[in-house]
Amino acid sequence: MSDTPVDIAIIGGGLVGASLAVALAPLIERHGLRVAVIEASELSASGAQPSFDERSSAIAYGSRAHFEAMGIWSRLATRTAPIHDIEVSQRGAMGRTHLSCREVGTPSLGYVLPNAFLGQVLHERLASMAIDWHCPARVEAIVPAVDGHRLTLDNGCVLHAGLTVLADGGRSGLKASLGIDTDRHDYEQHALIANIETAKEHHGWAFERFTSEGAMALLPLQDRRMALIWTRPPEVIEATLALDDAAFLQALQSRLGTRLGRFQRVGTRHVYPLSMSRAREQSRPHLAVLGNAAHAIHPVAGQGFNLALRGVMDLEAAIEAALEAGRTPGEALTMANFEQRRQSDRDLIMQASDTLVRLFGLELPGIGRARGAALGLFNLATPLKRALIRRAMGMARH
Secondary structure, eight states, X not given: OOOEEEEEEEEOOSHHHHHHHHHTHHHHHHHOOOEEEEOSSOOOSSOOOOGGGOOEEEEEHHHHHHHHHHXXXXXXXXXXXXXXXXXXXXXXXXXXXXXXXGGTTOSOSEEEEEHHHHHHHHHHHHXXXXXXXXXXXXXXXXXXXXXXXXXXXXXXXXXXXXXXXXXXXXXXXXXXXXXXXXXXXXXXXXXXXXXXXXXXXXXXXXXEEEOSSOEEEEEEOSTTXXXXXXXXXXXXXXXXXXXXXXXXXXXXXXXXXXXXXXXXXXXXXXEEEEEEXXXXXXXXXXXXXXXXXXXXXXXXXXXXXXXXXXXXXXXXXXXXXXXXXXXXXXXXXHHXXXXXXXXXXXXXXXXXXXXXXXXXXXXXXXXXXXXXXXXHHHHHOHHHHHHHHHXXXXXXXX
């Protein structure tokens, strides 16, 4: 069978890969790009899930602009909940920090969006685009070829891609087959994810509390629901997962207090291990690595998907610049442009996230009081706090 030439092959049709394909829509129309998306899982047509089984993502205010550029924000906005204020505190210690959208003059700091709905909207847009859609299909082999890579799919197709994008989460082994190693650090923590129903309205408040076991966060959802992220050591997480709903809510209440009244209900609980990982190569000629295949960070600051989405938009911008200059999407100069756009943002966010986890994980005499004092002082440092807010919102890239 002869190879089918494509300009760009995106391996992975999840949130990151689908976002890239949708972001490329104007370039497909304007420059006649041929784009293939390869997704291994057979996806649901509707993407609908029961509301208490959905995981959610914190979407920074700056990420809203990216979805607006894709033409899908108005649809996404029907299911988002805005974050107006964030309170950061430490259990058992005085001192806290309050971050507010009013300090930077925006309608919100960000939004919380169910992943299932985001995936549904992205795939609705993909269905209307002129792309080569391979689903379910798996890349069995990826081999460097002249001006690109040769991809052999398990559905019998063979593609020759000028640019291959690995957005498959990094578990397929494709990175390793190309000689790309990944550095990992195990945080020795697991994250428990669930949706919580509260007695009181949250009014767009999010809460982050650091404890001796790890960080806890509550993010606002629509109505009186909130998304919980509870990080704990692996030796206790299974016992937490096994608690009945009443005991679980009581344990949660004892750690987070009654600011939102009594916790009324908990949805299905999910657990996954936490680590920081980074591919040693994020790009090379004719290859880009995005999303969790490129990097994974602790959820402590809610920056994971936003960092991945900025990678999507930086790659789209580098491809657009190449096409406008008469170059191809995958050539070395295009990939160097992409890496230049990504490096400072990626390095800063990964380092800041890791530092925050390590700092609040230290258990030394007096350090709890010192951290509490630092949170209180930071709350008074208005210019510094405003700069941090804008950075976390994705509004200050450099």
